[in-house]
Amino acid sequence: MAERSGPSRTLACILVGLGAFLLAAALLIPTYTVGKLKKTPLDLEVTTVAEGTGDVLDAKSLTAGKAVVDTNVPIVAQRYVTVVDPSDADRITLQAGQTLRRTDKQGDTGLLTATVDTSTTDRVTAMPVEGVSTIQVDANKPAEEVERDGLQYKWPFDSEEKAYPYYDLNARATSDINFVEETEINGQKVYHYNQKVGPVDLSKVVSAPTNKLALPADTWGVEGGAAPITMTRWYTNERDVWVDPTTGVVIKGQEQIYQYYARKADTPEVTVLKATLPFNEATIEYQIGQAKDGADKLNTFGRIVPIVAGILGVIALIAGIFLGTRGGRGQKPATAGGAPVAPAPSRGNDAETEMIPRHDYSADETAVIPKVDPDQDPPTTRQ
Incomplete structure (x- = not known):
């Protein structure tokens, strides 16, 4: 069944x-x-602001005949990073517009440098891959194609306590940025990395007229009177980066930039720019929020x-x-026919057995017994 x-x-x-x-x-x-x-989002759009004070060469003073370096100048470095083509499931192209300006002067007079940096990187490792790699420092000239390697604007997911290659935009070269320690910023766990760059001869990096100048010694403020002295522009930097290890988001960045004119790399003579520029608090809080959302x-x-x-x-x-x-x-x-079979009643339990009463005729009726005459023969049975 x-x-x-x-x-x-x-x-x-x-x-x-x-x-x-x-x-x-x-x-x-x-x-x-x-x-x-665990991929850099294709809708990435980040603005970071670094602020500080420093010493800045007044460029107009060189043409006036005497180099003048302004001190305690308020300086702001701003960077806006967004996504452009080509970008797809595996790679992302980031374009970073960066400006460095002194805020005590208005408009173009306060602008010290401006660059547009574009690079294609892997969405997981954050390392450069085949795609776009250009730097533009002059709005009137097309961007220059460059070869690059190393991290820049983001660390890989699950960052490690080790050295990573890091690309320096000013030097246009890659060197290691070393792991320093695990620490906290505003309660957020971060990995601290440090990199030292230079001195770098900028005249060998970009052939700009200002990277090597021949001016009278008096203009430079050195001995020699009116004799022309050729000075080279040098660049050094100490870069500190604090990274959320889970997402690779840069929580805080700081650069100690030093550019100067000198005849020898290890003997600075005229300061061009000297400033320490850390992310401001608003930027740090925003980056912490981005890291927490990702985590x-x-x-x-x-x-x-x-x-x-x-x-x-x-x-x-x-x-x-x-x-x-x-x-x-x-x-x-x-059953085979589909109809259920009723179970047979149990006989072993008198309490569950239904008794059918028998009819007691002696109680209800009087039996009629025919009278027999003793003088007559009994009736015989017919065969």
Whole structure:
């Protein structure tokens, strides 16, 4: 005889299927989804501001016949990073517009440098890949193609306590930026890296007229009177970067820039720019928010969702198995024709046996007995 399939068996099958699906999802979500999230977003748009004070050469003073260096000048470095083509599932092209200006002067008179840097990088490792790599320092001239290697605007996901190659935009060269320590900024765990650059002869980097000048000694403020003295522009920098290791977001950056004119690299003679420029507090807080948002997404899909899906999957699987086995034992057998057979009444229990009363004729009726005459013969039976 076959067992009937009822609503409980159907529900059991649904629960088992749902449990298996949730368990599979718990295993696959961390692998698939987290891999998608560990990529630099294609809608990236970040503005960072660094502020400080420093010494700045008044460029007009050179043409006036005497180099003048202004001290305690308020300086702001601003960088705006956005995404341009080519960008796709694996690579991203970042364009960074950067300006350095003294805020005690208005308009173009306060602008010290301006560059547009464009580079294509891997969305996971943040290292340069095939694509665009250009630098533009003059708005009236096209961007110059350059070769580059190393990090710049972002660190890789799951950054490590090790040295990374870092590309310096001014030197147009790559050197190691070394891991210093693990620390905290405003309660946020960060890795601190440090890089020292230079001295670099800028006249060998960019063939700009201002990178090597021949002026009278008096103009330079050195001995020699009116004799022409050729000075080279040199560049050094000490760069500190604090990075969220989970997302690779740069929480804080600081540069100690020093540019100067000199006849020898190790003997500065006229300061061009000397300033320490750290990210301001508003930028740091914004970057911390970006890092936390990224880390929350990774944690949600990498830990919370798989754990919840796994627990629900186990519960659904157990409930389905239990309901299926319990429901199977409770089914009634059916005949071949489909009609149920009524169970036979039990004879072993008098309390459950229905007694049918017998009719007592002696109580209700008087039997009629014919009288027999003793002088007559008894009736005979006909054969």
